[in-house]
Amino acid sequence: MRKTCKRGLLGAALLLAATTSSWSAEPVGPKDVVFEETIVKASLTSQPGNPAEGRKAFADRKLGNCLACHKNTEMSEQQFHGEVGTPLDGVAERWKPDELRAIVINSKKVFGPDTVMPGFYTLDVGVNVDKKFEGKTILSAQQVEDIVAYLATLKN
Template identity: 55%
Template sequence: MFDDLEVKTSLTGAPGDAKAGKKWFANRKLGNCLACHVNKDLANQPFHGEVGPPMDGAGDRYTQEQLRGILVDSKAVFGPDTIMPGFYRVDPGARTAKKFKGKTILSGEQIEDIIAYVMTLKE
């Protein structure tokens, strides 16, 4: 699946929906991306984190393939000590809520939607 820390092909075989991806990005019960990443596009949402890199301009800094690799298995990309869970791993990481143990946090469609959304975040 991984080639140079990227996942080259879509998880669903179809492009993601950026509007749905924005919703998943902000959802505190699923991706919870805002807990670690500040995002000016979602300035109306409270409690942006500063643990991960800002998402402002991320669509210019990353390719879809790189984002897919990060979201699918952040541990393979950043190393085992990253706080970011692998959203498409059956074992997403030690700091993951018990309800997600043994299953993925996000579906392939949700990951593709988030990728489509993040690609809209330009400088």
């Protein structure tokens, strides 16, 4: 009886720890992102952004594909830097992380509806969306945080 009770208490303690710890929290969904003017203060995840993973997603043509529009000298080994968007050299000195997060999540809320930059973590993507992309974001919440962490390293 005593062993069973100890196991039960241990199991309950582990369950409580798992449900209340920050590592088990669900990411903020795209519909639940809170914009305060042109910033998003709260992280989308309970995990800090990983700059190395953000760099990979930034360059990945099937994810962020940021190089399609932006020049980034830090990635000089990559080909075909775009010139549609502003160069991202020194971006961490121009924008704070909560501003960068807002821009990556939904640039139209920051720059206005006419910007060509897509929202990477929003379901508000316009009309005539291919059925396979309806209800999906381009990036996951963690990928947004990783890219923001990477952008925060880009100083002159």
